[in-house]
Amino acid sequence: TRRLVLILGDQLSRQISALKGGEKARDVILMAEVAEEAGYADHHKQKLALVFAAMRHFAQELQDAGWTVIYRELTEDVADLQTAARDAIAAKKPEMLVVTEPGEYRLWDRMQGWEEALGLPVMIREDDRFLCSHQDFADWADGRKTMLMEHFYREMRKRTGLLMDGDEPEGGTWNYDAENRKPARDDLFLPDPPEGADDQITQDVLAMVEDRFPENFGKLHPFSWQVTRKGAEAARDRFMQEALPEFGRYQDAMLTDRPYMYHAVLSAYLNRGLLEPLDLCERAEAEYRAGRAPLNAVEGFIRQIIGWREYVRGLYWREMPDYAQVNDLGADRPLPDFYWTGETEMHCLSQAIGQTIETAYAHHIQRLMITGTYALLIGADPQAVHRWYLGVYADAYEWVELPNTIGMSQHADGGLLATKPYAASASYIDRMSDYCGDCAYDPKAKTGEGACPWNALYWDFIARHQDRFARNHRMRMVVASWKKKSARDQKALRKAAADHMAALTPYEG
Ligand code: FAD
Numbered sequence: 001t002r003r004l005v006l007i008l009g010d011q012l013s014r015q016i017s018a019l020k021g022g023e024k025a026r027d028v029i030l031m032a033e034v035a036e037e038a039g040y041a042d043h044h045k046q047k048l049a050l051v052f053a054a055m056r057h058f059a060q061e062l063q064d065a066g067w068t069v070i071y072r073e074l075t076e077d078v079a080d081l082q083t084a085a086r087d088a089i090a091a092k093k094p095e096m097l098v099v100t101e102p103g104e105y106r107l108w109d110r111m112q113g114w115e116e117a118l119g120l121p122v123m124i125r126e127d128d129r130f131l132c133s134h135q136d137f138a139d140w141a142d143g144r145k146t147m148l149m150e151h152f153y154r155e156m157r158k159r160t161g162l163l164m165d166g167d168e169p170e171g172g173t174w175n176y177d178a179e180n181r182k183p184a185r186d187d188l189f190l191p192d193p194p195e196g197a198d199d200q201i202t203q204d205v206l207a208m209v210e211d212r213f214p215e216n217f218g219k220l221h222p223f224s225w226q227v228t229r230k231g232a233e234a235a236r237d238r239f240m241q242e243a244l245p246e247f248g249r250y251q252d253a254m255l256t257d258r259p260y261m262y263h264a265v266l267s268a269y270l271n272r273g274l275l276e277p278l279d280l281c282e283r284a285e286a287e288y289r290a291g292r293a294p295l296n297a298v299e300g301f302i303r304q305i306i307g308w309r310e311y312v313r314g315l316y317w318r319e320m321p322d323y324a325q326v327n328d329l330g331a332d333r334p335l336p337d338f339y340w341t342g343e344t345e346m347h348c349l350s351q352a353i354g355q356t357i358e359t360a361y362a363h364h365i366q367r368l369m370i371t372g373t374y375a376l377l378i379g380a381d382p383q384a385v386h387r388w389y390l391g392v393y394a395d396a397y398e399w400v401e402l403p404n405t406i407g408m409s410q411h412a413d414g415g416l417l418a419t420k421p422y423a424a425s426a427s428y429i430d431r432m433s434d435y436c437g438d439c440a441y442d443p444k445a446k447t448g449e450g451a452c453p454w455n456a457l458y459w460d461f462i463a464r465h466q467d468r469f470a471r472n473h474r475m476r477m478v479v480a481s482w483k484k485k486s487a488r489d490q491k492a493l494r495k496a497a498a499d500h501m502a503a504l505t506p507y508e509g
């Protein structure tokens with residue numbers, strides 16, 4: 001049977017399930033840059049350039065390997081993937097369309113209508129790049145009262161055998177997070193920032209993005225992303241050597257103008273098929289076994305990948321489509337305009353947003369505890385927060401972004417993913433970063449001239465939701481502290497928060 005094999009922009013692997021059983025002499029591969037995919041979010045300019053440059057390099061690689069590839073460039077103005085498929089079917093007359101399931105529900109839902117619309121059998125194959133299949137996740141989750149990540153993670157450790165000592169976890173403990181919360185000093189020796197690709201294909205794509213997406217989020221240059229498997233592997237190797245040993249200790253730390261710290265900066269490659277999760281974990285484990293990286297670093301890294309990454313994907317597919325609409329705290333404020341400009345006196349936010357504009361990257365704690373927590377405290381509409389995160393990061397795909405945003409960071413899912421909201425006041429930021437030292441505000445002052453707005457916002461958030469949080473055993477103490485405050489202090493805090501929120505300029509993009 002002659003097949004048309006559709007490969008999506010985040011499936012750039014020769015091992016992708018859609019290609020299994022394919023024959024070069026018989027089948028045709030389709031890859032397409034289309035308006036709908038480019039337009040479903042306010043994608044960061046660097047994200048668009050990375051998607052298209054990596055797609056074009058991969059198409060080239062397939063052609064060099066002897067495949068027939070139809071490649072549609074964005075300038076051909078193809079509306080959507082279905083149209084691209086229809087055109088290819090008309091030209092090549094295949095008997096069947098094969099595709100690996102898309103990562104995002106939106107596209108999966110569309111594909112359910114393709115057989116009828118395209119008039120041929122459409123085979124949607126499972127995406128076996130993940131270590132936990134939909135069925136595996138269902139087997140784990142069904143009948144459980146709570147779906148805690150930590151429990152899932154232990155199962156995944158046992159199943160993969162990563163960092164296991166027989167049936168026991170290496171070192172005797174499953175999770176070394178307690179060792180991974182060191183604040184950083186600004187005299188730390190940090191690895192150099194990544195260098196990007198600079199070949200002709202990439203240059204062409206950069207020019208196209210500049211031309212066609214001038215109003216999109218973020219800056220296009222400098223473009224510091226790799227666009228091939230080879231480049232991604234070099235970035236991977238560099239991480240293992242230079243950053244992994246300190247990854248754990250400083251995992252939660254933040255420093256002014258040091259966007260990458262000791263983080264991997266590999267999610268954008270993993271999520272596109274340029275790297276494989278198990279390979280990354282095995283290499284990290286080998287660094288530990290060889291005595292080059294400590295257990296807390298390697299365990300922490302492996303947990304992010306076989307734990308969090310697989311867990312949020314399982315949850316996403318289990319809970320969609322309803323999950324996209326949850327808003328358990330009834331939050332409805334628009335995001336302030338400084339999420340698009342970085343222009344705010346709050347140094348923590350100007351740093352996290354500023355580097356997002358510059359690099360299409362922020363590490364986990366910046367996403368969770370700076371831009372995420374601030375949005376949570378002001379009661380921002382989870383949909384608006386979701387749209388922002390889906391656009392602004394080079395690694396953003398809904399299957400991973402949505403649970404992290406709606407669940408972990410905005411607590412909009414009623415505590416399904418995280419048992420307590422990630423709320424924090426200035427003292428947390430002051431402890432974990434050097435941001436407060438260079439700030440116009442005083443992190444220690446609660447109210448009054450020059451007081452850090454986070455303090456009043458924090459208490460106002462607790463006050464707004466006190467009845468709900470009083471029922472949460474992890475939040476009860478905080479509610480009790482709020483209740484112990486004098487009426488005068490409570491009033492002053494709530495007024496400071498209200499004044500701050502009233503002064504925000506809503507984004508009207
Ligand atoms: P490292 O910190 O070095 O971690 C190593 C790897 O572990 C990452 O490459 C990533 O693949 C994986 N990982 C780490 N944390 C998570 C997590 N919470 N969920 C899933 N995988 C994880 N990650 C995305 O890949 N895409 C997103 O769109 C995305 N959106 C997020 C939105 C919010 C609000 C938050 C709080 C987190 C989000 N994350 C997202 C998770 C995490 O922040 C990024 O994976 C991480 O910052 C990527 O940088 P890194 O490669 O340097 O990661």
Ligand code: DLZ
Nearest residue numbers: 008009010032033034037038102103104
């Ligand atoms: C992110 C993205 C963008 C911007 N453009 C394309 C595209 O033009 N063609 C394509 O096949 N894929 C693109 N992608 C990645 C897709 O959004 C991704 O494949 C789906 O959302 C499913 O995860």
Ligand code: SF4
Nearest residue numbers: 346348426436439452
């Ligand atoms: Fe952020 Fe407040 Fe610290 Fe300034 S003082 S950096 S606003 S936490």
